[in-house]
Amino acid sequence: MAITGNQAGPQTIAAVGEGPPTEVVRLGTAKGNWFRRVGWSHLVGVLALVFSLFPILFVVSAALNPVGTLSSSQLLPTRMSLDNFGAILSGSFPRWFWNSLLIGVLSAALSMFISACAAFAFSRFRFTGRRAGLLAVLLIQLFPQFLAIVALYLIFADITNLWPAIGLNSIWGLLLLYLGGALGVNTWLMKGFFDTIPKDLDESAKVDGASHAQVFFGIILPLVRPILAVTGLLGFIAAVNEFLIASVFLTDDSVKTAAVGLYGLVADPQTANANFGLFAAGAVILAVPTVALFQFLQRYIVGGLTAGAVKG
Template sequence: MAIIGTQAGPALSTPDDTPPPYEVVELGGAQGGWFRRVGWSHLVGILALAFSLFPIVFVVSAALNPVGTLSSSTLFPTQVSLVNFTDTLAGSFPRWFANTLIVGVLSAGVAMFISASAAFAFSRFRFRGRRGGLLSVLLIQLFPQFLAIVALYLIFTEITDVWPAIGLNSIWGLTLLYLGGALGVNTWLMKGFFDTIPKDLDESAKVDGATHSQIYFGIILPLVRPILAVTGLLGFIGAVNEFLIASVFLTDDRAKTAAVGLYGLIADDQTRNTQFGLFCAGAVLLAIPTVLLFMYLQRHIVGGLTAGAVKG
């Protein structure tokens, strides 16, 4: 998940869908036939829909295909059975899925809190080294963590010797690593948002005798919930979709995340055909939490995206 910092705060509004309360009279609105007015919109929309949906339809029908091979999978299901799902759930997939959830929720949640604290300090205090600190955060967040994969692997080989619990083949090590990797971007995004919260609020609280921690936990954190949701969600989705580091770090089947595990299911030429149904069932199950979260937080995400988050 690469994010370049822009004005995060103001952009958090969402594109407005609801029509204005009055009828907009567009110049030339009555010109042309049905096709020129709405027909072409439907045409483009339907083509775009077909393009967007056909791989997803294919995954779902392959997951429902009882034969479960790639060669027998069709775009639309010819037979429907849940056998791939039951097989997937009986194998290693539940473990991978749980690992993914643990890594994603923990790293995104803790990173959210730690970056919020840092953003609070940068936004509300004036101290020596503040400008230097902000510049470093800006610089650091430009270089995605995985670019240093060679060094990360060598460092974690050493760590495995000393503290195996957070070394290679451990989801706790991966969680820590993702956590550290998300901080730069998060802090930079959040600092922009914190700046948009009027300072009068904390100053009046200070006058009333509130301590800095009361201001932070009681006033600021509740007000910045939208940006917390966005960074938390992006962090979670980023961790679910991270493949490079996870594939280098996790080789033990029990420690794999869903992304690495699913990759392994169809890694070689034989299993590629025979286990495709299993793979698709896993992919559909993995999609459920991300799609649901996405739907639930759609308004926030749309705003967060315009604030500079990029995927794909």
């Protein structure tokens, strides 16, 4: 029988043994409540994907458009051809592309190594001026390089008179400039990552007779591959895509980077419409190394996130 009234409270409780148990329906479950809990995030993700894919599709479409003008570019071209790629590769673009790759690879590799050495010193050693050095690196990285473009130009103009190989219109001079701008950010990123590595590993290696260099190259660097991959990737992307400083320092056609050279194709308003297809084709080719490098380093980034998992 059912118990009602004051004994059961405001609700009615079914007696035990009378009929099959009733289904318990809880409010707030997935029935009729999916969009409020997770559905809106799917909608935001779709909108973000469309927003990010639109410029990529437009540039690829313009590169495949045989007409090759901005006024005739469409999101989905009616005709497709590789004429723009053939035309851009037959000019000065291969030289610009090689300059960008050279600067990007050397800048990323050197800044990654120098920043790792500096971060190891700040993380493991205690010396006079350590705190002041960290604060100085933090303050310097707050100001972009372009704010000092006038001072940098005057400095490199004097360097050109003394050592033309590392002055203006020189790939090596621009490389030195990029190294100085990337060291601050990379050092702080790596220093924070180095702090998470237990110092017991260093002490154990030193007990076995290892030097500081052996600890750094043999123990620390293999453990910090994820942050090395991140800083290397960011340094490469920044060097390859940088335009403002490169356009000031590089004026000769033989030393231009791809970003500066491609801008020259559309800088003139009279020829910008006609050369837009060439510009889009060059932009697509320039994006290939970045995508390939990201795909190659992605396994190191993901592997570093799961390397500390403990099997039970």
